[in-house]
Amino acid sequence: MIADFASFKSDLSLSKRQICRELYHQNRDLIRVRNEDIAVGNLVRIIDSTLKLAASKGFHAMSLRDLSADCRLSIGGLYAYIRNKDDLLHLIQAHGFMLTRRTLLAYTQDIACPRAKLRTAIKAHIFLSELMQPWFYFSFMETKSLPDVHKKQAIDVELEIEDILFGIIQEGIAQDVFAVEQPRLVASSCKAMMQDWYLKRHKYARQQVKATQYATFVSDVLERYLHPTPKL
Amino acid sequence: MIADFASFKSDLSLSKRQICRELYHQNRDLIRVRNEDIAVGNLVRIIDSTLKLAASKGFHAMSLRDLSADCRLSIGGLYAYIRNKDDLLHLIQAHGFMLTRRTLLAYTQDIACPRAKLRTAIKAHIFLSELMQPWFYFSFMETKSLPDVHKKQAIDVELEIEDILFGIIQEGIAQDVFAVEQPRLVASSCKAMMQDWYLKRHKYARQQVKATQYATFVSDVLERYLHPTPKL
DNA sequence: GTCTATAGCATGATAGAC
DNA sequence: GTCTATCATGCTATAGAC
Numbered sequence: 001m002i003a004d005f006a007s008f009k010s011d012l013s014l015s016k017r018q019i020c021r022e023l024y025h026q027n028r029d030l031i032r033v034r035n036e037d038i039a040v041g042n043l044v045r046i047i048d049s050t051l052k053l054a055a056s057k058g059f060h061a062m063s064l065r066d067l068s069a070d071c072r073l074s075i076g077g078l079y080a081y082i083r084n085k086d087d088l089l090h091l092i093q094a095h096g097f098m099l100t101r102r103t104l105l106a107y108t109q110d111i112a113c114p115r116a117k118l119r120t121a122i123k124a125h126i127f128l129s130e131l132m133q134p135w136f137y138f139s140f141m142e143t144k145s146l147p148d149v150h151k152k153q154a155i156d157v158e159l160e161i162e163d164i165l166f167g168i169i170q171e172g173i174a175q176d177v178f179a180v181e182q183p184r185l186v187a188s189s190c191k192a193m194m195q196d197w198y199l200k201r202h203k204y205a206r207q208q209v210k211a212t213q214y215a216t217f218v219s220d221v222l223e224r225y226l227h228p229t230p231k232l
Numbered sequence: 233m234i235a236d237f238a239s240f241k242s243d244l245s246l247s248k249r250q251i252c253r254e255l256y257h258q259n260r261d262l263i264r265v266r267n268e269d270i271a272v273g274n275l276v277r278i279i280d281s282t283l284k285l286a287a288s289k290g291f292h293a294m295s296l297r298d299l300s301a302d303c304r305l306s307i308g309g310l311y312a313y314i315r316n317k318d319d320l321l322h323l324i325q326a327h328g329f330m331l332t333r334r335t336l337l338a339y340t341q342d343i344a345c346p347r348a349k350l351r352t353a354i355k356a357h358i359f360l361s362e363l364m365q366p367w368f369y370f371s372f373m374e375t376k377s378l379p380d381v382h383k384k385q386a387i388d389v390e391l392e393i394e395d396i397l398f399g400i401i402q403e404g405i406a407q408d409v410f411a412v413e414q415p416r417l418v419a420s421s422c423k424a425m426m427q428d429w430y431l432k433r434h435k436y437a438r439q440q441v442k443a444t445q446y447a448t449f450v451s452d453v454l455e456r457y458l459h460p461t462p463k464l
Numbered sequence: 465g466t467c468t469a470t471a472g473c474a475t476g477a478t479a480g481a482c
Numbered sequence: 483g484t485c486t487a488t489c490a491t492g493c494t495a496t497a498g499a500c
Contacts, residue, residue: 061292145290196424
């Protein structure tokens, strides 16, 4: 179960350094720098800068000169970590996919009650995208311009998330906890609302809405719709 | 009132040619071609091609060579319609803004009942984005890389739409038709679901969901949440 | 009104000094 | 391991022929 945002965060132990250390080991063959500490430190800055620049101008519009300036590495130095610009995409995508899939399944698999399971899935996704907002935003925005193989991967992960939600709703229907004619549409709209949390981060921040509050709201909206006998 | 999709479409008389004719007159100073029929015909192809190419690779990744090839105009010929690549952005944005704002207000302003008003606003937005899907998608995707003035414009239009929804919900609360603690969040989630209709067009097409059906679904979800005494 | 040809420049990528 | 210097490429934008 997820208690609150703070405990979710520490459970995942999602420090940037840790993520980049994993990334470094996954891509040893690609990265020409052997000293782990130096490499990880530079990776953190490279990825931070890429997500930042891509968020403001788009990945394609960002030049490697922009990037090298922002992450305080020379062009030459940068090329010790990637062979080309597409490697950057791959580097950033790979870890996010793994983490999303892993997290969502881990938190939902042991829950029997469909209502609790749905609430948990929503909470887990919103908390995760809160911690990794730049990654989620990047992934959504750049998917369309990915080379075919990576594009398919990205779309598959998206569908997988929706299928998890869909599955939970169907369980609920089977157990007579939920009653609804178009369960697939409910899953889609759930996805849409969760998506808005990382796409329109600024808007919600201005309204001073917190992740926990938003998760509760989304769950409430869906539950009212899914409930078979609304408060008789 | 909106009867069905077909009548909405003919009411709006949204032929590409007509939109481009308006665009041509709005930008007479910019466009160096004096023969209206030729100019309008070429504008249709230029904009069609831009929306198409930008949707698949992103606006920045699309070169003017790609564009000129796709719209069957030489590079030189293309430059009779725009001074530079940014003019293209402006050309495409301007008309969409006007149309969205105008349509939403026109269909909602004379409705007194908040419930009917909300349903109509949702329907109008979904129908409009169905007719202009490539434009809505483009606008969403490219807003971030717009020059500051145009970026502000784009964000303002977005907020305006949300404010219209918010206003309707507040009217409903004042009239005791709706009861809800966080009306702003309801407006946001409404926007998020309407947005998904044009962002994930392919997904809904695969599920064979039609615009009318989707509009009804979104309205139902929100109404169940907004209703003060759920089916007592 | 549209074409072809090309100027001028910024970019991704590499090679070799430190 | 990182830097500076440089190359080849592909881009936007223009000039002048038709």
